Amino acid sequence: MPVIDVTELTKRYDGRTVLDGVTFSVEEGEIFGILGPNGTGKTTTVEIIEGLRTADSGSVRVLGLDPIADGRRLKEFIGVQLQHTDLPDNLKVWEALDLYASFYERPRDWRELLEEWGLSELRNVRFAKLSGGQKQRLIIALALVGNPRVAFLDELTTGLDPQARRATWELIKQIRATGVTVVLVSHFMDEVEELCDRVAVFSHGRIAALDTPTALIDGVDAEHAMRFSLAADVADDVLEAVRGLPGVGSVQRSGAVVTVSGRSDFATAVTSLLAREHVLVTDLRIDKRTLDEAFVALTGREFDV
Amino acid sequence: MSATAKLTLVESKLLAREPGSLFTVVIPLFILIVFGSSIGPDDTTLLPMVIAIAIGLVGLYLMPTALATSREKGILRRLSTTPVRPASLLVVQLIVQFVLALASCGALLAVAGAALGARLPANALSFIAVFVLGTASMFAIGLLIAALAPSGRAANGIGVLLYFPMAYLAGLMQPVSQMPAILVRIGEFTPLGAFRQSLQDVWTGAAPDPLLLGVMAAYAVLVSLAAARFFRWE
DSSP: OOSEEEEEEEEEETTEEEEEEEEEEEOTTOEEEEEOOTTSSHHHHHHHHHTSSOOSEEEEEETTBOTTTTHHHHTTTEEEEOTTOOOOTTOBHHHHHHHHHTTSSSOOOHHHHHHHTTOGGGTTOBGGGSOHHHHHHHHHHHHHTTOOSEEEEESTTTTOOHHHHHHHHHHHHHHHHTTOEEEEEEOOHHHHHHHOSEEEEEETTEEEEEEOHHHHHHHTGGGEEEEEEESSOOOHHHHHHHHHSTTEEEEEEETTEEEEEESTTHHHHHHHHHHHTTOOEEEEEEOOOOHHHHHHHHHSSOOOO | OOHHHHHHHHHHHHHHHOHHHHHHHHHHHHHHHHHHTTSOTTOOSHHHHHHHHHHHHIIIIIHHHHHHHHHHTTHHHHHTTSSSOHHHHHHHHHHHHHHHHHHHHHHHHHHHHHHSOOOOOSOHHHHHHHHHHHHHHHHHHHHHHHHHOSSHHHHHHHHHHHHHHHHHHTTSSSOGGGSOHHHHHHHHTSHHHHHHHHHHHHHHTOOOOHHHHHHHHHHHHHHHHHHHHHOOOO
């Protein structure tokens, strides 16, 4: 049975449709990514799953429980790291962990969490005195102190330096290794590619695609592009020949710049043709296939954070 | 320790670490000491004034700022994802602030009794009743400020803005004997003014005026209901 079951969620704010029939499920023990720009409904969806908001229609079940009707029971089993949370300025690190641990029936030993998240030396530091990265680590640790079965993490590594990001990623993988299911909301492509077993790509209040990061990237082979500049003018029939190559989808020319998009290994065929026809080109670029491209392909828009 | 007990312990620590707490306790004490030395032990004006000042400061300024800050920082929201209800935090904060108000009053009475030889009210029950009503009415207003203020800083500002005119009308800045009668009368219909006057009556050994008690009770009940109705959790 899936750990989270979301069926046909809809939500409207002021006549605007924010969620338009969102359906997906999350399996136990996976790291499930939710990817999308602001305004596409990903935060609203996660807040509905957490029980912070109600949907207009549709249903949500987490561990078989309704987040609204069975909220109090469910909250024993989930841990939430919200995006814009602060703690009281004068609260010490250990006091925060100790306090939140007291909310749960079977919490973790918070001293262990202090160690794991590199907060031991900061145990007596007040919240306002922590750096951005240290605050973030504490807030994530607080989401885990209750020993949750499902952890919801929203913009996990915002404000962290590259080293801290990687360290955090390792810790998330360790969490998964203990059997905790993780729902990760992120706008960082590299984070999603690194961590997520599956990703739901949100666009305009709907899920545009749901698959493993690799499958999503491979799936948009067709939109893979290459670009080059013509050193000298060429006859139209050369570009026609390029168009006719196997795997080539389209050829566009703007002045001296030519963009060819296609699937599989069309780039090699194109460069071979250009060499045979003695067409000199400069600034040859073959765009690396990444989740960015997949996103653009799937949602028809640039990922604008 | 249970969650509520731990919350109470933590909120108490936080209140003690807050510079504003010291401010609200020290100011009335300061006024007491400065003016106390120039009045006799039969005075029935100064202690009611400083007690009203202390309660006013906690109810209008310290408490709303604490509550509104909790909301502004997303603490209430974060709590609503745990098994503990955010309302528990608010209740704990109110209790802790009330204890501070009690402590402040206790400190004033102790200093007045010991250092200035001032008389304490003979009728303890009347005093307690007036104290509870007065504190409830000021806290109700503070709750309404907390309900509506968009941020901790806004609550702070509103509280201070409200405090000064209220304090003046209540006779906390100038003794009522030196104020125009019409303003004194208006002041008696404000909870702070009713509180000060009732305290004064208790000090002189008279029974408190039911009208003034009614004013405080009405504010306590009606304004609390409004606060509950308008309270924003996010």
